[in-house]
Amino acid sequence: MNNSNYRKTSWNEPFIAQRADPYVYRHTDGTYYFTASVPDYDRIVLRSAETVEGLRDAEEVTLWHKHESGEQSIHIWAPEIHCLDGNWYIYYxxxxxxxxxxxxxxxxxxxxxxxxKDTWEEMGMMRAADGDEFSFHAFSLDATVFEHKGGHYYIWAEKTGVGRQVSNLYIARMESPNKLATAQVLLTTPDYDWERVDFWVDEGPAVLKHDGKIFMTFSASATGACYCMGMMYIDEDKDVLDPHAWTKMRYPVLKTDEEKGIYGPGHNSFVKAEDGVTDLCVYHARPYDEIVGDPLYDPNRHAMVMKVCYDENGFPVFSYDNKFIK
Structure with missing residues (x-):
């Protein structure tokens, strides 16, 4: 940490330093896996532990390295690990x-x-559904996968428009781990001021299920201190491919807190704690706001963890005071 404006507090101490876009997955045997973007954006890493806390100091292995040229030769971003039908996949x-x-x-x-320990092989680019002429033809990233009513669904960010493009979030049902079964459905576009700071961006979706509802958090605006988390939700008995069945909240659910020294929180994931009940939000943030050059290449986006609490209506409450304590 070499930024002269860094002010250490009890809230901004990293869970895992210099790991942005953190994703934690808990397998059926209780093992936790952690992956994230590394500052060089040149590889995919993974660590595992029997507890969430154990991930902090767990050995990290490199599973895959970028190509020397052509496709997949730069900007290796936001990996997520998933086990689908007994097989392991990483989306990035x-x-x-x-x-x-x-x-x-x-x-x-x-x-x-x-x-x-086992070898990973490339399956190539994610494939759009037959007849879908729109998906993955422009800047596309930040895919997540979730299960619903026996099927798997894929949510991702993709830019659209002419000139300075807008990043929207789309959803589709999956036919297989590397192909969609349905055409894209627009879930959200940057509607509000907090989604339009420097860039018009919705990205980094993450799914949380609780008390009969499916919540989807996402990140908005540029990657500096203006970066923040928004949220949408839907009743679990509704059609997740019906955009009118989703409700988008008017204001961000997590944003910069200068007093606590947390700047630009976002691109989170959710995982159950060891008790199988408590929900944890794993997100990244910086401990300072003054960045030299492009915020995208500042290395100090650190993985953080907070407990998710719920209000009287069953909606998640994200607060830096909900510290993750083993």
């Missing part, structure tokens, strides 16, 4: 050195049953 985004913003979503598959 990558660009091309010759066109650094030609970002597209890709899939890795583990050839064995141990994601930490």
């Amino acid at each position: 985004a990558a660009g091309d050195k010759d066109n650094v913003w030609e970002i597209r979503p890709y899939v890795l598959r583990c050839t064995g049953t141990d994601p930490m």
Whole structure:
């Protein structure tokens, strides 16, 4: 940490330093897995532990490294690990050195049953549904996968428009781990002022299920101190592919807190604690706001963890005071 404006507090101490876009997955055997974007954006890493706290100091292994040229040769971003029908997959985004913003979503598959030790192979780019002429033809990233009523669904960010493009969030049902079954459905576009700071962006979706509802958090605006988390929700008995069945909250649910020294919180994931009941929100943030150069290349977005509490209506409450304590 070399920023002269860094002010250490009890809230902004990293869970895992310099790991942005953190994703934690708890397997059926109770093992926790952690992956994230690394500052060099050049590889995919993974660590595992028997507890969430154990991830902090767990050995980290590199599963895959970027290509030297062409597709997947730069900007390796936001990996997520999922076990679908007994097989391990990692969803991530990558660009091309010759066109650094030609970002597209890709899939890795583990050839064995141990994601930490067995070989991972490339499955190529995520494939759109037959007849879908729109998905993955522009800047696309931040895919997440969730299960609902026996099927799997894929939510991702993709830019659209002419000139300075807008990043929206889309959803589709999956046919297989690397192909969609349905055409994209628009879930949200940057409607509000807090989604339009420097860039018009909705990205980084994460799904949380609780008390008969499905909540989807997402991140908005540029990647500096203005970065924040919004939220949408839907009743679990509704059609998740019906955009009118979703409700978007008017204001962000997590944002910069200068007093606590937390800036630009976002791109989170959710996981159950060891008790199988408590929900944890794993997110990234910086401990300062003055950044030299492009915030995207500042290395000090650190993984943080907070407990998720719920209000009287069953809605999640995100507060820095809800510290994760083992």
